[in-house]
Amino acid sequence: MARKALYSVEEVLSNAIQVFLEHGYNGAVMDEIIARTDFNRRGFYMEFGSKQAFLYRVLEHYIKTHLDPIFVHLEQNAGLPSIHAFFKDYIQLVKGRGCLLVNIVTEMGFDDEPVRDIGRHHLDRLEIGFIGCLEKGLEQHQVKSGLNIEATALQLCNYVQGFAVTAILAGQTDELDLATNALLEPLAA
Amino acid sequence: MARKALYSVEEVLSNAIQVFLEHGYNGAVMDEIIARTDFNRRGFYMEFGSKQAFLYRVLEHYIKTHLDPIFVHLEQNAGLPSIHAFFKDYIQLVKGRGCLLVNIVTEMGFDDEPVRDIGRHHLDRLEIGFIGCLEKGLEQHQVKSGLNIEATALQLCNYVQGFAVTAILAGQTDELDLATNALLEPLAA
DNA sequence: AAGCTCAAAGAACAGCTATTCTTTGGGAAC
């Protein structure tokens, strides 16, 4: 039999995240993608078919490996501490880099419906997660009583998108960490 | 003497905004830019020099014609109503389209220092504007007394960036208008 | 009206980019 493939799809996708983060979709050229993913052209097109199909796979992988583990905080629903933990990890993720999903949505969302759908789904999930945590926080008297949960969840969703943009501008400063504290403190009971 | 140029630089820049909003910088091709700006190639390169130099001009024009008139609300500093007016106009601007400045920052910010500088400047201006309005609002008892001004301004800045992203996903719905009300209401006295 | 200058239109070009094809050689199976 023939030799086995040496590359790991997982690893290729992980390496590609960084390239798309740096240059966006249209700015990332195949030569760099091939080089930095430690892949080879033939294998690339056999595995993924096209640059665009590849992007969708990278996005899916980014969500699974980078965003999902952060969402877990919200989904395990421990009230306000979950929200704090979520933001702490999210900021760590986007600091000096931005968020791949947000970057791709702003670059291609107008033209690309699948990308818009993924973005919307992510936003819905975020909102639901926050609502759950705020309800729990209210139950357990962690958050100010009388808090408008729907409006607050919306507010937190906006912080997330806003951080994704600010993270690119703020570089490696801890501007965002300070902001989180300032933003979440008013919620506490 | 020779005939005079027929095109108006102002108009070319205005038309280009739409093209960059739809496809981003790298996704916008010269053929479409030339066609939709009602310009001609030779004139284009005489006037602007290159696609990249053109982008900076378009960005500058976008800020002057689209963002500045909205910032005026904050700078005339009439307290809370100024903030409301700001968001009303901003949402009108970005609805279904997004914000060119935010889109360009997320697409090219990592690679392009001038773009990052413009983005940072815009963010600073926004924060200063909000702080001014909140101070005035506090003076005039329009906003809740004891409000943490710095933190609230930060919060409002995040709403702005967040809206720019959400606007692409929300399309033409009035989701954002409803969100504004929910977000600003808690500030009122 | 005639001549001249430069804007408009778009053809041409050079370099780049996504994709495909060719060659090479590593290693599994016997």
Add this chain to the structure above:
DNA sequence: GTTCCCAAAGAATAGCTGTTCTTTGAGCTT
């Protein structure tokens, strides 16, 4: 050890993209 299959590497290709060049003719000046 030999054979053979397929992965790796990268050369080749076709089409696209930013930029420049050529041609044409509109309108200002006299």
